[in-house]
Amino acid sequence: MLLIPCPWCGPRSQIEFTYGGDATVRRPALDAPEDEWARYVYVRDNPMGPHDEWWTHSSGCRQWCVVRRDTRTHEILGSAEPSRAPGQA
């Protein structure tokens, strides 16, 4: 069972959360070329190791957070509210 540290509620069981996928993809500018949009929509790094990913505490505070988790072991390395997560605006 994953124990996900919600930045607002503290460590909570994974069943309270919904997964939102890779948190490192960035929406391109509206006038960006089509291949950049295709990469944004479809292509993923899919790393074997630490992965920054979106989770929403859907059965809790309903906030989104960024969790860093190792995809080889499921070990959770940390979490942050979106504005403080590395790489997030």
Added chain:
Amino acid sequence: MKYSIFSLARNARSYHERWPLAWRSPAPRPRYDAVIVGGGGHGLASAYYLAREHGIANVAVLEKGYIGGGNTGRNTTIVRSNYHLDPNAHFYELSLKLWEKLAQDLNFNVMYSARGVLNLVHSPADLDAAMRRGNAMRLNGIDAKFLTRNEIARSIPNLDCGADARFPILGGLLQPRGGTVRHDAVAWGYARAADARGVDIIQQCAVTGIRIESGAIAGVKTTQGFIATNKLALAVAGHSSHLAAMAGLKLPIESHVLQAMVSEPVKPVLDTVVTSGAVHFYISQSDKGELVMGGDLDFYNSYAQRGNLPIIEHVVSACLALFPSFGRLKLMRTWGGIMDMTMDGSPIIAKLPVKGLYMTGGWCYGGFKATPASGFCLAHTIARDEPHPLNAAFTLERFAEGRTIDEKGAGPYAWAH
């Protein structure tokens, strides 16, 4: 040696102590016409069809562990071709046709059992979708039959078809030729048949790098040294992104863990494969008597080959809602396998944007049933350097071109398919 009643009798006289090994374990040669990475069903089938259909037998299959020790040994052995969209329907129907003859073809008993695959219908919306898909299948020449609730209740007596069931059953879409195949036998059968045609199967040989010279494949670096080749194929579903990255490519794929589980073995209680899309559950009984069950992904990226308890609880509770009498059984074993989840739920069997590099992958939940057709089409793609008509739609470029093959209509969310 050909397996037959005569070879069985002959070997019985020597107490079965003199059976020859089913395949050799050679050291890798310095160069091959083609190298296939991944010694699961797909890689071995590709090597077999390369040798049989295209006369290219100077081929190596590289396996980082042992033959069939990855996803080939972790799936739930179901085969079917009950797809709605044309590219999927035609491709999986080729696969099912190859399954039907595979034991004779390989001279190896793969235990294909056409016990039928039944998709339960629980709501009027389910009913419309099942009718639409069933009609599409029949237009594509694939067997499909709608069963009413009473017909299902008669043929599967331990399924709760009552009006007050937790998930009331309105009917179901049956593909009679669907069923199960013994998964380990598929790897062993293809390995033996490929080896007999001269293919080198090299186990305990992990690929650590891909050498590209002037935009073309020059060879692979492995834990057993460098192997030169101009045609390299990846058949490593679950780890396709990892291998493709060695060639500088990024794929529209995420790796996710899918769990399965078996009960303790019991006498025959279920003679068909039963699935429910609405409940996210499927079940069949193995020849050993175990009830084999599965459901959804764990829904987070993973390479860990193990999942977590919430999905197991979901699968077991779905099982008990549909089959209350199975409540006395003990769960014996659970395990996880890593899926290449593509952004449209369909596979990639294609030339990649490096000359001489090919892949079969992105199998999502459904790689096992595709094994023969995947090998057949990949072999054609490698030998001719162009796709077979049946895998021409499964390109890497289809995403950027807007030609996705989204059977479920779920959109670009890898874990939603």
